[in-house]
Amino acid sequence: MRYAAQKGTKDILPQDIYRWHKAEQTFAEVCHSYGYEEIRIPTFEQTDLFQRSVGDTTDVVQKEMYTFDDKGGRSITLRPEGTAGVVRSFIENGMTSLASPVRMFYNITAFRYENVQKGRMREFHQFGLEAFGAQGPEIDAEIISILTVFFDRMGIKNTKLCINSIGCPTCRKAYNDKLKDYFRPNLEKMCDDCKSRFDKNPLRMIDCKDDRCKAFAAGAPRLIDYLCEDCNNHFESLKKQLENLGIKYEIDSSIVRGLDYYTRTVFEFKSENVGTQGTICGGGRYDGLVESMDGSSVPGIGFAMGAERFLMECEAQGIEIEKPNYVKVYLASLNDEVKPFISKTCLELRRAGIGCEQDLVGRAFKAQMKYANKAKIPYVIVVGEDEIANNKVNVKNMADGSQTEVALDGIVSFFENI
RNA sequence: GUGGUAUUAGUUCAGUUGGUUAGAGCGCUAGUUUGUGGCACUAGAAAUCAUGGGUUCGAGUCCCAUAUACCACCCCA
Numbered sequence: 001m002r003y004a005a006q007k008g009t010k011d012i013l014p015q016d017i018y019r020w021h022k023a024e025q026t027f028a029e030v031c032h033s034y035g036y037e038e039i040r041i042p043t044f045e046q047t048d049l050f051q052r053s054v055g056d057t058t059d060v061v062q063k064e065m066y067t068f069d070d071k072g073g074r075s076i077t078l079r080p081e082g083t084a085g086v087v088r089s090f091i092e093n094g095m096t097s098l099a100s101p102v103r104m105f106y107n108i109t110a111f112r113y114e115n116v117q118k119g120r121m122r123e124f125h126q127f128g129l130e131a132f133g134a135q136g137p138e139i140d141a142e143i144i145s146i147l148t149v150f151f152d153r154m155g156i157k158n159t160k161l162c163i164n165s166i167g168c169p170t171c172r173k174a175y176n177d178k179l180k181d182y183f184r185p186n187l188e189k190m191c192d193d194c195k196s197r198f199d200k201n202p203l204r205m206i207d208c209k210d211d212r213c214k215a216f217a218a219g220a221p222r223l224i225d226y227l228c229e230d231c232n233n234h235f236e237s238l239k240k241q242l243e244n245l246g247i248k249y250e251i252d253s254s255i256v257r258g259l260d261y262y263t264r265t266v267f268e269f270k271s272e273n274v275g276t277q278g279t280i281c282g283g284g285r286y287d288g289l290v291e292s293m294d295g296s297s298v299p300g301i302g303f304a305m306g307a308e309r310f311l312m313e314c315e316a317q318g319i320e321i322e323k324p325n326y327v328k329v330y331l332a333s334l335n336d337e338v339k340p341f342i343s344k345t346c347l348e349l350r351r352a353g354i355g356c357e358q359d360l361v362g363r364a365f366k367a368q369m370k371y372a373n374k375a376k377i378p379y380v381i382v383v384g385e386d387e388i389a390n391n392k393v394n395v396k397n398m399a400d401g402s403q404t405e406v407a408l409d410g411i412v413s414f415f416e417n418i
Numbered sequence: 419g420u421g422g423u424a425u426u427a428g429u430u431c432a433g434u435u436g437g438u439u440a441g442a443g444c445g446c447u448a449g450u451u452u453g454u455g456g457c458a459c460u461a462g463a464a465a466u467c468a469u470g471g472g473u474u475c476g477a478g479u480c481c482c483a484u485a486u487a488c489c490a491c492c493c494c495a
Contacts, residue, residue: 004468004485004486005486007485007486007487058493058494059492059493059494060493060494063419063492063493064493064494080494081494081495110495112493112494112495114492114493114494115419115420115490115491115492116487116488117488117489117490117491118488118489118490119495120493120494120495124495125495126495127495128495193492257494258493258494259494268495274495275489275490276489276490276491279494279495280495281495282494282495283495303495304495305495306494306495307495308495309495310495332454332455334453334454364448364449365453365454366449366453366454366455367447367448368454368455369454369455369456370455370456371455372455373455373456374445374455374456380454380455382453382454384453386453394454396454396455398455398456401454401455401456403454
């Protein structure tokens, strides 16, 4: 065991990949059905992009980024999330001039230097999407409904949707002042983190996990009660639209999200099966982000789902994902003389798109049968001199043992019609 | 960054108060006679017991350090 996968990374093995394919394909299908198209963005960006979008004071930027200087002296960072790169691409490729809304989904790896635990790794995968140019709450409801459709299609039940509104810069400023007024008398008794949050981002003081702070935070004013009229209308309308779609939700005022770019609507889908993190999927609106990245004033909204956490949830809920049989037939050789014939027949089958296998390691005939059985290949054709001479083979159905006689030149069409 | 628990064949695990050549199930390979898999039986390959030190006549077993995994704090997907 000289080499091992690096801390917080994992091999996804051939025996498990079908689960990933199923989730990826289903997610893509659902997104397509809503008019979203896939975007693929680079794995790394210049460090500054993440500092500006995710936010300089966030934990993600301050202590979790994989940052290094490349050979040209540029500071490079492996993406810790997908939104920043998509926004960069949106602006760089002039997508602001496309018809709104511009909608894109993605399936990416992301990197965060963290201590690993259940549902958290250093390299992980996210299914996500972003939509630009839609101001109203209709699209908020729509992207939430994308997730509910995706969960339905995958057979996932009982996920809990929590929503909140963290307002716009206008109401947040007013609220921050209220919060500061509230915390100021007790600030000296609170933890060091909260003391520094007091000036930089008092919003984060509300969900501090320190016992001393929890007591003070419990009675803190809630942002949701101090939203400006526009933000309040947006949130109220979103709630009505979710109700209209039959999507159940809870309002959780503790959802503030640790990435700076969020505004107004924020939401999470939670579960008890993915560790104490609990969040399978998180997202929200970021109306000021594009503009702050030197773009024009374009509102945006998106979410990201932890693929590992999602698959963990599938497993916990006992969801059976069918493993596809790519190989339909095994051609077993009775002796070495018939192998050239088998090779040619396999080539024909494969050209016709029919998966097949033949012996490649010199197994005896009986061992070939055992192999086909173990590999769960549904059909076997035994090929000997007699079959070639008579121009006929028996196709054996491994599930029930029955055999069907087929002419040699009819093999391809036989499997095409199964 | 800080804790707790763990680390023995490919894999899941045994391994008695420290005592000879470290075991098993599954998996893998081959066989149980002549052209048909699953079941059963037989045999075989496969482990410097995570790594490095230490205690001891003797360490898989005790002690220390490191690494990794799992779980938790913080934070996020």
